[in-house]
Amino acid sequence: MGEFVRLEVDGGIGTIRLERPPVNAINGQLQAELGEVAREASDRADVRVVILYGGEKTFCGGADVKEMADRSYVEARAFGTALQNTVSTVAVIPKPVIAAITGYALGGGLELAMAADRRIAGDNVKVGQPEILLGIIPGAGGTQRLARLVGPAKAKDLVFTGRFVKADEALSLGIVDELVAPDEVYNAALKYAQQFANGPAVALANAKAAIDGGLDGDLASGLKLETHLFTALWATEDQTTGMRSFVENGPGKATFEGK
Incomplete structure (x- = not known):
């Protein structure tokens, strides 16, 4: 297991946990560990369904801006390519994948959540693609997966403005699929996952x-x-x-x- 990402397996359910306080910001190491764990979850026969979880306080606040700010063009391209590949590795896990979203899912965090097959969120969450406010655009699938979820016009509104979306709007747009009380997010994801733990x-x-x-x-x-x-x-x-x-x-x- 890595320092920032680990896989816990119990009864056919594999939970991929992000653990880089305070907001699970994605740096190079977390990105690399996430890719390794996603591949492990894909390959393990005892994992029949996967939950993505960032803990009780927040799912993922996005890429580590402090680490990104001073990157050269070449370094930024390498990191962006690696992160997009990692999110795609999560997306193609050949098993149902459920994102259990607490707190914030912003930028790369929302891109990671959108790689899941179902998104269960606390009713106090905020999601968004705020990259435009940093002078960049989503680079880990956000322009593509968001448009497929909500349609191009709504995706352009969210990407162009970079605004944060509250839980009720996220549900109405189809960015998340279910809202529950904040302290019930993981249990709700677990309950949904259990139907696949011994499935075909x-x-x-x-x-x-x-x-x-x-x-x-x-x-x-x-x-x-x-x-x-x-x-x-x-x-x-x-x-x-x-x-x-x-x-x-x-x-x-x-x-x-x-x-």
């Missing part, structure tokens, strides 16, 4: 790949991808177990031990 792991991975891959191309390409991933499941224990259980016990009775 390969089918879930294929479902995620089909949806995410389809968004990258046209409808025809997406349909071909869906057909490929759909039929591939006939070579897995997920399909055998699920359909046999359905036939024998009826819907809602399947127990999965697929690989």
Whole structure:
């Protein structure tokens, strides 16, 4: 485990914890550790679902501006590329990923949250892409994932102004998917994650790949991808177990031990 990022595994649920007080600002070391932990979570068979969590006070305040300020063009490009790659590594974890958001998710912190498949937030959170106020733009996927979540016009408003968005607006825009009391954020994420801890792991991975891959191309390409991933499941224990259980016990009775 790294100094700033660690993976805790319990009952099929892997929690990726950011631990760089006070706001989990992303410096070069945290970025590198996060990439390593995300790859570990992807590879471990005992991790069936992932929670991203920054602790009770804040999710992630974004990139470490003090570290960034004096970087040269070459250094900034290297860090930006590495951070974007790390966030993308989180996004392609072949398992459901839930962001448990407390406090603030700003800049790179919001970009990390948007790499998750579902975002559960405290009803006092503030999110945003304030990079424009620093004379830069989002560089870890913010211009792309935000536009896909809320549409280009709303994404431009948020990126152009750099304003902070409160919880209720974040919910209405679709930036977050669920609001709970601030002290219930992790428990709510855990409750949501538990339904996947013994679920059909390969089918879930294929479902995620089909949806995410389809968004990258046209409808025809997406349909071909869906057909490929759909039929591939006939070579897995997920399909055998699920359909046999359905036939024998009826819907809602399947127990999965697929690989």
